[in-house]
Amino acid sequence: MTDKIRWGILGTGHISKKFADALAILPEADLAAVASRTADSAKQFAEKYKIPKAYSSYQELADDPDIDVIYIGTPHTFHLENSVMCMLKGKAVLCEKALTINAAEAREMVRVAREQNVFLMEAMITRHVPLMKKVQGWIADGRIGEVRMVKASRCARGEFPPGARQLNPDLGGGSLLDVGVYVISFASMIYQKFPVEVIGLSHIGDWGSDEQGVAIFKYDQGELADLSFALRTAASNEAYVLGNKGYIKIDDVFAVPTKATLVVNKVEEAVLEEPIVGNALNYEAEEVMRCLRLGLKESPFMPLDESIQIMELMDRIRKPWGLVYSND
Ligand SMILES: NC(=O)c1ccc[n+]([C@@H]2O[C@H](COP(=O)([O-])OP(=O)(O)OC[C@H]3O[C@@H](n4cnc5c(N)ncnc54)[C@H](OP(=O)(O)O)[C@@H]3O)[C@@H](O)[C@H]2O)c1
Known part of the structure; x- marks a missing residue:
């Protein structure tokens, strides 16, 4: 090299x-x-x-x-x-x-x-933003106690010309694969395990793809995740990690975060604020180069087996919707 x-x-x-x-x-x-x-x-x-x-x-x-x-x-x-x-x-x-x-x-x-x-x-990208790593540090240090619930939204109201990738089922379009992956990957990152029960609902729009959806997960110790994703619905895209001692709010847009607040006993105990350097994609490029220099074949921050499990989860969520892609 x-x-x-x-x-x-x-x-x-x-x-x-x-x-x-x-x-x-x-x-x-x-x-x-x-x-x-x-x-x-x-x-x-x-x-x-x-x-x-x-x-x-x-x-x-x-x-x-x-x-x-x-x-x-x-x-x-x-x-x-x-x-x-x-x-x-x-x-x-x-x-x-x-x-x-x-x-x-x-x-x-x-x-x-x-x-x-x-x-x-x-x-x-979410995995590599410095502020998100600090949020994970709060959780690892027990600042909010045991994580019991995750809530996250990744919704946007886009205007899409005919055939646009985002909603085109022939190109794997739809809210689940395009933006739902952010909230599902976030829940996976926080819990470091996969749910035992999964409920997903969506609206399949006039393009034949899922315009919006919600997913609820239940984990083996009763933990929950409440996730929403959309391509034609406006929203504020915060995330919350709720523990039995306190909670963390990650401000809009949580997937590329710049502000997080730690609340314990209804008191703001700490606030992290950190601007994004560049357009954030540089963080994931840096991680790739770090891994290549070390001779790693995958990143510890986005392991390949976890990416596979996230796809398995998305298959499971969309199965009841009857949503089938040309490659399936
Ligand atoms: N990380 C993020 O923030 C972020 C944001 C947006 C999208 N994405 C992801 O990036 C990927 C691409 O999204 P995008 O928004 O950049 O899409 P896009 O603007 O439509 O660009 C996709 C490119 O793929 C190539 N391509 C190859 N076969 C194609 C086909 N049959 N139809 C259309 N394009 C084809 C084209 O490049 P050539 O014409 O040069 O071959 C096209 O310009 C998706 O996986 C999406 O989820 C990530």
Whole structure:
């Protein structure tokens, strides 16, 4: 590995642009190549971000021997195919959330990573924001006692042009995979275990995808999680971690937090406030580079088995909805 870690970006959509901005503030990151399905889009992206190599096929990026790690910024239905293509060429992969469409795909992606002995991580930004790690410190130190309940919301009211990825079932669109994954992953991060009982309800909208949903989990010691997610419903996106001694409120937007308050006996005992550096995606890129330098094949902050279990949980939640994706 050279001094700098050589990144490639696969796909030139919304989040790939933000990821290119994120890499630009990291001195140890070298954004060396971008790939698109079309030459024009690759060229425009490369010009904008001053990237030396622009490929008009994803395979060319996977084949490039001078790339260490590839960021996958495509719709959910392509994550498995795109990631496997790169890993089979020995590349480390940072794949956008949700890791895949379903648990079977997630297991296959992780199987390939382990077989190829390459690094793989689901890009779940919440896990890497410094303030969230401090919140976890409060919980580990027993400041709120035993965690008994988690409440979290990740809702937004978007305007989507016809066919847009976010609600398009053919691209794995819908609130569960697009934003529900944040609250489900949050509950998993807090409890470090998976529920024994799961209830999920959704509204399937005119596009045939889930516009909004709620999920309630019950864990083996009676702990609960109360989660909501939506793409056409406005909300304030706080999270609460409620213990038998006190509680923590994480302000909107909890998934990329800047403020958290610890309340014990109805008294504000501590407040954490910390601005986001960059656009936050730099935190997950830094974690990938830290792991690569240490020779780790997965991140302790977003373990691969946990990403698989989160997909299993999402399969379980949507089964009663009759929601089936083309890849299922
Ligand atoms: N972490 C976050 O904050 C965050 C925010 C938004 C989205 N995301 C995640 O990022 C991923 C991409 O979301 P996005 O909003 O960036 O999507 P987007 O703007 O639609 O971009 C997706 C890109 O994927 C490529 N692509 C390949 N096959 C495609 C197809 N059949 N239809 C459409 N695009 C195709 C296209 O790039 P080329 O044309 O260059 O090939 C396209 O520009 C999703 O997994 C999403 O959940 C994460």
